[in-house]
Amino acid sequence: MAFASTFKNFTRNPTRFVLRKSVRFIRLLESLLPPPVFSLIVWPAAAVWAALEFGKDRKALTAWSRFPPQWRPRRFIYIFRQTIGFAHARLTYLWPDRLTQPRWLERCRLEANYDLQKLLRADRPIIFVSLHFGSFRTLPYWLRAHGIPVTTLVGRPVSPQSAWIDRHSAPADVPVLMWVNEMREIRRSLTGDRRLLILVDVGRGKLVPVPFDNQTFWMATGAVRMAASAGALLVPCLNVEIKGMWSFVIHFGAPVPDEYLQGTPNLQAAASHIFHEMLPVLEKYPAQCRYRMLNCITSSATEAPPQTAVLPYPEPEPT
Numbered sequence: 644m645a646f647a648s649t650f651k652n653f654t655r656n657p658t659r660f661v662l663r664k665s666v667r668f669i670r671l672l673e674s675l676l677p678p679p680v681f682s683l684i685v686w687p688a689a690a691v692w693a694a695l696e697f698g699k700d701r702k703a704l705t706a707w708s709r710f711p712p713q714w715r716p717r718r719f720i721y722i723f724r725q726t727i728g729f730a731h732a733r734l735t736y737l738w739p740d741r742l743t744q745p746r747w748l749e750r751c752r753l754e755a756n757y758d759l760q761k762l763l764r765a766d767r768p769i770i771f772v773s774l775h776f777g778s779f780r781t782l783p784y785w786l787r788a789h790g791i792p793v794t795t796l797v798g799r800p801v802s803p804q805s806a807w808i809d810r811h812s813a814p815a816d817v818p819v820l821m822w823v824n825e826m827r828e829i830r831r832s833l834t835g836d837r838r839l840l841i842l843v844d845v846g847r848g849k850l851v852p853v854p855f856d857n858q859t860f861w862m863a864t865g866a867v868r869m870a871a872s873a874g875a876l877l878v879p880c881l882n883v884e885i886k887g888m889w890s891f892v893i894h895f896g897a898p899v900p901d902e903y904l905q906g907t908p909n910l911q912a913a914a915s916h917i918f919h920e921m922l923p924v925l926e927k928y929p930a931q932c933r934y935r936m937l938n939c940i941t942s943s944a945t946e947a948p949p950q951t952a953v954l955p956y957p958e959p960e961p962t
Contacts, residue, residue, distance in 0.1 A: 662804055666737050673738050678746060682731075682888050689731035697726050706934030711858045714929040724930040732778040732884050732891075735785075739812035739819075742788035751785045755895035762898065763791065768837045768875040772866045772917055773882070774844045775935035776925065778891065782882040783819055783840055784812060785893060792817040795840040796829065833873040841866040843917065844939045851910050853918045861939045862914040870899070871908035879920045883928050896920025 673681055703725035707718055741747055753759060773779060783795045797820050809819040821829060843863045853860045870877040879896035897920055903913040
């Protein structure tokens with residue numbers, strides 16, 4: 644009977660069947676091996692995953708030319724980081740329920756130049772804003788592991804594979820991902836200690852230019868307007884892999900000053916504050932800038948930003 648059931652599931656959807664079996668096998672290895680050993684073993688799997696993705700999407704090659712000249716990393720380092728490096732970092736997405744264990748939690752620290760815990764204890768909703776930078780796809784899972792139950796807005800319906808994985812991420816009553824088409828429900832629920840995560844380098848909607856180093860970054864303002872209407876704190880954050888062996892730091896910038904969000908929000912001032920809080924991290928780790936983020940940089944404020952046509956979709960498809 645067990646074989647018949649397995650065969651039926653395979654014939655019904657072979658791709659999903661293979662994916663889930665692969666994920667279960669990787670989760671089994673993770674439970675048996677210490678992280679350093681496990682990390683070395685799965686590098687080949689990360690390379691295969693990266694090769695499959697790179698075969699479908701080669702934007703990492705073209706994005707290198709969009710770097711501000713003073714940031715530009717070595718091409719080889721950038722390509723490796725954007726392909727195999729990030730595929731390896733994203734594998735932690737497959738065991739979100741175990742990231743709270745000390746052996747994993749010690750691999751991701753939170754860093755802020757203020758009392759972050761006091762901010763988190765405030766009885767106000769918080770909207771975290773981030774960029775397509777570093778291991779942004781695993782950012783919500785690491786935040787949740789640290790006791791910050793965020794929900795990330797994504798631009799497409801949540802895939803069955805991601806929904807299956809996300810059931811492992813506590814707390815169960817706070818969804819990991821929500822489709823942006825559910826915006827009315829999201830706005831209605833943005834009260835009390837609700838936490839959202841929104842990426843602001845999406846190249847669509849109402850954009851404002853933020854000048855820096857003879858360049859311009861075009862930031863979407865939906866998160867700013869939502870924070871203003873909900874009375875929420877607006878906090879920039881970036882997830883950085885610092886050693887390439889599942890060692891992460893989540894950098895938190897200072898919250899946007901309330902005076903920028905009161906009444907009619909000062910979109911320009913809020914966007915400038917967010918970006919310049921992130922800028923030191925971007926300059927220090929340029930190889931971790933993803934093509935979506937680089938696509939929002941132009942050489943002047945008069946040049947129109949390229950349109951990405953989609954909102955952020957931070958769920959890795961476990962292929």
